[in-house]
Amino acid sequence: MGYIREYYERMVPLQESEWAIIAAHFRRKRFKKHQIITRQGEVEQYLTFIEKGIVRFYIPDDENELTFNFCFEKEFACAYDSFLTRTPSEYAMQALTETLAWQISYSDLQKIYVQTRVGNCLGRLAAEKLLLVKSKRELSLLKLSGKERYMQLLNEQPEILQSVPLKYVASYIGITPQGLSRIRRQIY
Known part of the structure; x- marks a missing residue:
């Protein structure tokens, strides 16, 4: 405890x-x-x-x-x-x-x-x-592209990318698994 x-x-x-x-x-x-x-x-x-x-x-x-x-x-x-x-x-x-x-x-x-x-x-x-976490997430979904959301996740919460299956990561950032694969190929 x-x-x-x-x-x-x-x-x-x-x-x-x-x-x-x-x-x-x-x-x-x-x-x-x-x-x-x-x-x-x-x-x-x-x-x-x-x-x-x-x-x-x-x-x-x-x-x-x-x-x-x-x-x-x-x-x-x-x-x-x-x-x-x-x-x-x-x-x-x-x-x-x-x-x-x-x-x-x-x-x-x-x-x-x-x-x-x-x-x-x-x-x-x-x-x-x-509330602050929720507001930040909502704004990112409204204002950022899928690639920008992925980069934000990579910079701010890399533990998600290191430990969560990519199909859940894609859903989390509001894109398809195929879209996530394309973004990852562009970056790496």
Whole structure:
């Protein structure tokens, strides 16, 4: 659980008593490679901190799944809109690799917000971070070409290119696998 504390303390210092309350509400969970963590149509019950592994966010479809996000080690993963609104998720989350995670339920997170001074601050800062990432991604999809999005990914998130199958990378940057192959041939 030390990674969770590190993550939080990058935002705000924690007192031991607050950390004890927070840590008591997380549960360790293992997910097998390709295991679904959250299904489309289910209400997200957990905020998940990835200790080890990779999680993919996607919209399931029989013909073309649409991958739109990845989370890696030492990051939180969640169908956050479903988690907050308590409504069914429009997408699914899947472990791309064997994944070791720590989870906290919605109700336990609400308890932390009430029981600790720092809880609401951490929640707000995490939500702000998610909003900024989402806004940057939306703008890149609207303003940049497929090649520019690939180059941005190469420069800013090379871990995606190193550890995620290219068919998911292509979907993530909004192009076909064939388009990604053409871009990669031009660059390398």
